[in-house]
Amino acid sequence: MDCPRCSATLKTYTLEGHQAEVCESCGYAGVAVEHGSEPEEFESWQDALARFRDG
Ligand SMILES: [Zn+2]
Structure with missing residues (x-):
């Protein structure tokens, strides 16, 4: 993709x-969610990915 x-x-x-x-x-x-995306969850994703990339 x-x-x-x-x-x-x-x-x-x-x-x-x-x-x-x-995308880096x-x-x-x-x-990718099966039962609808929630903006609140998306924000937490950004935080999680930021921590993930910081290592
Ligand atoms: Zn891109």
């Missing part, structure tokens, strides 16, 4: 049973 913003290859992260498609080129993050 390619990034909808810049067409770079997205990386798939799995955290706490959820998957997210993340432009910072795009798409959350």
